Amino acid sequence: MTLDFSTLLPYTDEILKGLMTTVWLTVVTTFVGIALAIVVAYVRDGGRGIASRLLGAYVEVTRNTPFIVQLFFLFFGLPALGVPISATVAALLAMVLNLGAYTAEILRAGIDSTARGQHEAARALGLSRLQSFRHVVLVPAFSRVYPSLISQCIIVMLGSAVVSQISVFDLTYAANFIQSRNFRGFEVYLVVTLIYLLLAVGLRLAFEFVGRRLFAFLQGGSS
């Protein structure tokens, strides 16, 4: 058994290219997915209307099927229905829908735990349901579920490795590409796995940094 990492060196460009793709997919997904989740959580919080039920079905279907199947369904299925879609768009769409569904459910737990007094104070001040959601409910709800939210974004980032299967040139695609050239599968995947690990750590640190600023109100004590 011998390991030889030197055969990887000629491929740093591919790895960098893949890394960039994985990073931007993750960043865009995080923002758009959370925005989607907020909308879904708001509508579902509103009651049992038709929109609420449809979004409920979306959340359940997404949470109870594998990401790779969702990806294949969008990438292969939509063109068959006459909706052309590129691999990158399919990947992004699948990631956003995935994160949106999980985050909507996470957020719902935070919204449900809003104290009754907060709703009453908002109502007594004359805020409408949307105003109350936006100005009173949302930020504290986020702060309560923030740790789960971080984990979910990391899960989606790690899960994005699968987009290599529809030929999106992400980090895993780079690994597959290199492996097919230098036949050093184990070394390549080990290095790329470590890069994913660093990405996960980096993402967590970034989230925690943002969280400390966003939720400054949680730091009690006298001013």
Next chain:
Amino acid sequence: MALVAVNDLHKSFGDLEVLKGIDLEIEAGEVVSVIGRSGSGKSTFLRCLNQLEHHDWGTIHLADQRLDGGAMSPGELSQNVGMVFQSFNLFPHKTVIENVMLAPVVVKQTPRAEARQIAEQMLDKVGMLEKIDAYPAQLSGGQQQRVAIARALAMQPKVLLCDEVTSALDPELVGEVLHVLESLAAEGMTLILVTHEMKFARDVSHRVVFMHHGHIHEAGDPQTLFTQPKTPELSQFIASIL
């Protein structure tokens, strides 16, 4: 004509009839304390006045305008009737000034600069001007409650409802909040207070209303009511809290 006119107000929760026909008129500038046993319907009555609770029967008028039954939008309501809660209910993620400015800006569409000016004025009134950028978690209970009062006042309501606003406070912090209410009363603000502070009810209010089993059992000026209760229920109640 009275500022607030409540007529034959009924409210049930399921089978439990909590308000069994309340009639009450309150003049502008009047301070009315509502007292009574736990469960007698005091909070429910107050919450009907700003429609946090929808009553089943009866009417509420404010300055000759119908207030209940959807006659006023939530936005209009909040500019007529303000409310302060036992548990403060400040918004934890907003600073003191943001808490006070929120409703004027969002509901009333007041320009920010003007809203800030009003907010500062109200915070000054409750003595919280120097804590303007603090978050609620950084304040004592008494300070939070004073901010909550300023927040309600910023909508410039005609009546302020206070439901046991000192009950959640440590004893040493009760005074500062009562002091604020006293100065509001002196300024001519119309106040309806549910309170267990009998000394305050006696010294500051113009009228005391004793609620019992969903009725106004006895009402009158504080001196007479406390010293010469007409009904055995009120005597008992007074005896029980002394």
Next chain:
Amino acid sequence: MTDFTLWDIVRNLLLAGRWTVVLSLIAFAGGACVGLMLTLLRMGGLWPIRWLVRLYVDLFQGTPLLMQLFLAYFGAAVLGFDISAWTAASVALTLFTSAFLCDIWRGCVEAVPSGQWQAARVLGLNYLQSMRHVILPQALRLAVPPTVGFSVQVIKGTALASVIGFVELTKAGTMLNNAAFAPFTIFALVALGYFILCYPLSRYARYLERKLYGAGSR
């Protein structure tokens, strides 16, 4: 190329679906055994052992399952074994599952009030006895809902075994699609297959959770 009827597709998917179920069961059973050992080590062992278990959990939680599968597959080759996709998938999914279950269960053990440990110690029970008679029975109650919930992740995780060539539901779907080219129908059916396996478990996990913590929220 032959024409495929809907029934042909469904029948082939059902046949392959059996392997999704088998692989899920193996991964879950194996993962539970390894996970239990890890949990015990994590809770009681010497600090280097605890630290190692933590590292193990962080590694599996911080890297893509797909990479874990590739590494198992190619790692065995480096070690001189020529293993099948089947074995590689079983090993990788078992380790993946064990790491997550260890993390879930550690949380449950830690959620048992420390007074219970002290009470057990005062009665003269040693670490293993306290664990076995006092802590675990209480932790178990807390552990059931999230464990059932995680089984859904295991089932969905088996879909990735398709990438290293193991023929289960997803792989059968792509193969059928190559032959029949009806991607919309086929992947909808594949998704439906997973949904049928996962949704009842999700519901059951939610029901158990609600039962455990009272009917708090919707």
